[in-house]
Amino acid sequence: MKITTLTNPRQTILLTCRWKGKDNVMTLDWHTPLSFEPMMYAVAIGKTRFSLDMVRHSKAFVVNFMSKDFEKKILYCGTHTGKNIDKFAETGLIKEQAKSVDCPRIKQALAWLECKVEKEIEVGDHWLFIATVSHAEIREKGKRLFHLHDDVFTTTVD
Ligand SMILES: Cc1cc2nc3c(=O)[nH]c(=O)nc-3n(C[C@H](O)[C@H](O)[C@H](O)COP(=O)(O)O)c2cc1C
Structure with a gap:
């Protein structure tokens, strides 16, 4: 059994990052507040x-x-690597400069947490990045996306 059979649904977010002039976006379910x-x-x-x-x-x-409403684009970012493509251009997700870190963020997002990495821990087949939130901002309310399994999602009531 996959662990996600027990742990889903989880809210699906997009993680944006920048390194050496390259901007990227990936889909991510495994994220959590800590402090x-x-x-x-x-x-x-x-x-x-x-x-x-x-x-x-x-x-x-x-x-x-x-x-x-961004379900299709989110699925695309979670099934394609940015190694050789520009996922912003492919999906129409618009990037803007984050306020507190040298990183892109997505203009159409409902809210953002801008994060500075403090510590990284190897955990099996993943790396856990523990970060300080340097800026938190809400743009507007809206229905969030929750991942059930494979390409099947659900949402919140409001
Ligand atoms: C709904 C969904 C949730 C995902 N959650 C995670 C996650 O929590 N951590 C992770 O490393 N990959 C996760 N992935 C897979 C990555 O998004 C996927 O491998 C993506 O292509 C990585 O992009 P990159 O190679 O450009 O970094 C998820 C994919 C989907 C569709």
Whole structure:
């Protein structure tokens, strides 16, 4: 049995990152708040992901909370690597400069957590990045996307 059979549904977000002039976006279910004060957050990035080295070297990422209306684009970003393509151009997701880190964030996101990596821990086939939230911002309310399995999602009531 896959662990996600027990742990889903989980809110699906988009993680954006930048390294050596390359911007990227990947889909991510494994993320969690860790501390109120200071505000801290963690994400788990698989060892095969192109984003892994980008976050490791830049020590920064943005968690973009997305509306369910972006389901198709989110699935695309979770099934295609950014190694040789520009996922922003492919999906029409618009990037803008984050406020507190040298990183892109997604203009259409409902909210953002801009994060500075403090610590990384190897956990099986993923790396866990523990970060301080340097800026948190809500743009608007909207229905979020929750992952059930494969390409099947659900959403919140409001
Ligand atoms: C709904 C969904 C959730 C995902 N959650 C994670 C996750 O939590 N961690 C992870 O490393 N990969 C996750 N993935 C897989 C990556 O998004 C996928 O491998 C992506 O192509 C990586 O992009 P990159 O190679 O450009 O970094 C998820 C994929 C989907 C579709």
